[in-house]
Amino acid sequence: MADVNEITQHLPGFNCGACGYKRCDLFAEALLNKEVKLEDCPFLLRERFKENYEILKEILEVSGISKKEEKYVGVIDGYEAEFLLKPLPNECSCRETLLIMDKKELKVGDYIKYRPLGCPIPHFAKIIDEYHGLYTIHVMGPCHRITKEEIEYKDVGIAIVVAFEGIVEGKVPEVGKTVKFIPKHCMMQKVHSGVVVQVEGKRVYIEGIDLKVF
Ligand code: SF4
Known part of the structure; x- marks a missing residue:
């Protein structure tokens, strides 16, 4: 062996x-x-x-060791992604950075309900950071996982997802590359696209997120 x-x-x-x-x-x-x-x-x-x-x-x-060719395919549209984006160690979802138009008073620790532009599913999330008006969140789940009775949340309407951060499962892309990926927590397992702006080992930061992938 x-x-x-x-x-x-x-x-x-x-x-x-x-x-x-x-x-x-x-x-x-x-x-x-x-x-x-x-x-x-x-x-x-x-x-x-x-x-x-x-x-x-x-x-x-x-030694009988060779990795099977892994394929990451979106469930809804059937497009092929280059990798799966997993949460950072000990975190519940990949990090998303949101541009929230609704200027409710928001602070780190708040729970919010939002619908990402282009996605039909309302998301529930916890704000973990704020930087120059952009909010970084952990996605906590769809409505059946968090109800108003269990937790107080603020409904902020539509939000634009501007970035994702997480750990790559698959081939790590280079900085500057336009990539297609599936966030592991995505409830529709839909292929997203974006541009890689930072790479540290398998940890990547991707901006310019788009759900329109061809
Ligand atoms: S560290 Fe560099 S040289 Fe070593 S296996 Fe990885 S890519 Fe190859």
Whole structure:
């Protein structure tokens, strides 16, 4: 059975993070856990590392370790996304940043009801941050999970979702790339699009969110 050391010694050794992991040994561990595939290290596809690629492929095949091609497909429209966006560790949903037109007095800790522009489903959320008039929230769920009897919330009407932040399941995109993704908490499992503005390991911040994906 292959182990982390055996795999690491055949990886490029740049510890550059291009695969979404800070060091090659962490990438090796992810390979053993079938969380990634060899091709997620871009250097292994280059001529210089062709031999390493073949050796690693054989090691993984012999050990019965090779990641199945994961496909992320939107339930409603059937479009294919590049990755799933999961919550940050110990958080209940990905973070959404909202532009709220209704200027009710809102503060961190408040619960709100809103309908994202372009989405038919009312959302309930908790405000976790405020910055220059934009609110960062955790989505708490649809109405059956929070009722007025259980919790006081403010109805703010339509809100524009301007950004998402979370952890990528799948191939980590580069900064500046326009991506299609599915937020794990999305009640319709609909494909969203946006532009990646920040990447830190597998943590990404995506702005310019749009539900119109072709
Ligand atoms: S992309 Fe990952 S595995 Fe490849 S050299 Fe960089 S850190 Fe190592």
